[in-house]
Amino acid sequence: MASQLNPVTVSAPGKILLAGGYLVLEAPHQGFVIAADKRFYTNIRISESKGAAKDTVITVVSPQFHLEWKYSYSTETGTLVADLDNATTNPFVEKSLRVSFFYLHPTKEMLSSNLVITIYADNDFYSVLPHLPKGPDGSSIDRTPAAVEALPKFLKCPLDNDGKAIVNKTGLGSSAALTTSLVGALVYFFTNNNESKDEDLPEKIHNLAQICHSYAQGKVGSGFDVSAACHGTHVYCRFPKCLLPDLLQQLEDVDQHTDHNTQNLQDTLTRLVELVPWKEGMVQEITLPxxxxxxxxxxxxxxxxxxxxxxxxxxxxxxxxxxxxxxxxxxxxxxxxxxxxxxxxxxxxxxxxxxxxxxxxxxxxxxxxxxxxxxxxxxxxxxxxxxxxxxxxxxxxxxxxxxxxxxxxxxxxxxxxxxxxxxxxxxxxxxxxxxxxxxxxxxxxxxxxxxxxxxxxxxxxxxxxxxxxxxxxx
Missing domain, CATH: 3.30.70.890 (GHMP kinase, C-terminal domain)
Known part of the structure; x- marks a missing residue:
């Protein structure tokens, strides 16, 4: 029952590709990717009330971006629909939800209550310059490591004159860390895996997150950023490009209502997440001294x-x-x-x-x-x-x-x-x-x-x- 589904919070780190730029796009070239100690966090919990609606309402909140999105999910059809009143869209949130629900296919018993998903990130994914205090001379900004370290956690993005968040990324791989933390939280939540002993669970989350991230981007990238978000610091060699295009086309067809065979999609998705080996030696252990x-x-x-x-x-x-x-x-x-x-x-x-x-x-x-x-x-x-x-x-x-x-x-x-x-x-x-x-x-x-x-x-x-x-x- 839904009351048995405990709240979960899953986090995933950002990345720094120290060696392997461009070459990491093509196997067998290596990339030396370092995991950052700054993370995206996703919390999922049951909402206090279900209400009278037939479908489950999923509310995604991003306080740092001053944003909220609502979706309805039908356990009968397995479809996720964005609320028409959503002021914006975020493909990494929406498509990760859509694909993850196709894969997890939660039952009506699991979703007898609404869900609230809260996403937040450590400061360093976005510029902290607007938040820094003035320097000793009173006019310049104090741009020292000590001043940055002293900032409060989870600062909100500043707003422009139209009330929209001003977002200046720092290149830490925010979309991959967001996607991976969201997918990881959904998998843990719906499989009730707070105390999971499933040794394959991290790999399943990695595979699903790679699929979601590629779908949201509209292309199959190198995947090192998602791999870092899952595995941390390592030497990366990309997965075969041929793994995902057919699945991405199926997702697109269902999304555009040109193909309603969701069972076929779910079977393909399950096979790629759980059964197909992606690449031997894709992740090789390495650490800085x-x-x-x-x-x-x-x-x-x-x-x-x-x-x-x-x-x-x-x-x-x-x-x-x-x-x-x-x-x-x-x-x-x-x-x-x-x-x-x-x-x-x-x-x-x-x-x-x-x-x-x-x-x-x-x-x-x-x-x-x-x-x-x-x-x-x-x-x-x-x-x-x-x-x-x-x-x-x-x-x-x-x-x-x-x-x-x-x-x-x-x-x-x-x-x-x-x-x-x-x-x-x-x-x-x-x-x-x-x-x-x-x-x-x-x-x-x-x-x-x-x-x-x-x-x-x-x-x-x-x-x-x-x-x-x-x-x-x-």
Whole structure:
């Protein structure tokens, strides 16, 4: 019965693609994706009253965006219908609900009450600049790491003159983290899996979340962002592109009412979520050396259209037949080298005292035999190849303002690399550094004083964890 369905809260992390930009779109190339310690959360609970309506009413609330959406769900037909009074639509919410309900197909006994779904996110997915206090001079904004860390949790987006939320993304993969947390919460809620021992449940959630995210995007992406939201930090190799197009077309046909065979859709969906192996070796374990290396991310507030940039680069690549593609081949080898070096640092740790010593020197002054120097140089080569590939393809993978910022950051003692993560562009800058307070303070000082573009350090740091079921407050 519905009264037995306990409230659940599921969270999923954001991501930072430190190595593998563009190449991760095509197997067998690898991507080194780091899970952020900032998360999207989805809470699902039974509403206090059912009311007289025949269908179940599902209310989705997003306080940070000042938004609410209502849907009605029929347990008889298995269909989800958006309320005509919804002021906006969010495809990642609506299509994730639609596909998840097709898969879970909750019964009338399960849904004898209405549902309330609340979605909220840690601050760093969106620019925190509007929320920062004034600096010591009273006119500038205090853009220091300490000021960002001190902000209250779950800040609401500011509103424009028309009352609409002003949303400036920071490139942490908000749509993937939202989708994964929502799908995970729905699966846990309807399978009553608060204390689940189903070892396959995380993989089922991953597969369903990939399907929902692809459907909401209208295309099959690389999937590394959803994979990070599920599995945390890892080395990723994309799933076969051929897995999802037929299913996505079926979903589209049912959505457009050109095909009413929902049973066939449900069978296909169940098979892809539960029975079909996606790819052996898709997720390979890796971690940053604990307590020694860390990530700092800068909000640049430019914003880039990653999908259109990716299409342009792939079109450029298609103009170079053969196996030895300029920059592409070199990047494949360099990305694999980064993974090898990180694994080596974790499996054969450098003494903490050695990290202390290196944190006081700029990378160019590190000993020639140091694996950190080799890691630094490998990232330098990656930056060069990505920048030149972008110039050849006509895409600003590392725009000149970002180049200047990264170069300046890399002159700070203890910094291994500073680069534009993922697809590049104007979204963000990431810095991999030796995890010592003096290094973090120096990076924060440089970024806080940087004039053009205006940037702001974020509170996000690297972690290992992926999707998790949160403890309920009593």
């Amino acid at each position: 604990k307590g020694q290396l860390q990530i700092l991310l800068a909000d640049v507030r430019g914003g880039s259209e990653s999908p259109s940039m990716a299409r342009t680069v792939l079109n450029w690549k298609a103009q170079h037949p053969g196996s030895d593609i300029p920059h592409w081949t070199a990047l494949s080898q360099l990305n694999a080298k980064v993974v090898e070096l990180i694994r080596g640092l974790s499996s054969s740790p450098i003494a903490s005292e050695e990290y202390d010593k290196l944190s006081k020197l700029v990378a160019s002054d590190w000993p020639a035999e140091s694996p950190l120097l080799e890691l630094h140089r490998t990232f330098m080569e990656i930056r060069t190849d990505l920048r030149e590939m972008g110039e050849a393809a006509g895409v600003p993978i590392e725009p000149p303002p970002q180049t200047a910022l990264c170069d300046a950051t890399m002159k700070i003692p203890g910094v291994i690399t500073a680069l534009v993560p993922g697809a590049g562009g104007y979204d963000a800058v990431a810095c991999l550094y030796i995890d010592r307070p003096s290094v973090l303070e120096s990076i924060g000082k440089l970024w806080a004083e940087w004039k053009e573009p205006i940037i702001c350090p974020l509170a996000v740091r690297a972690t290992n964890g992926g999707l998790q079921l949160e403890k309920q407050e009593t």
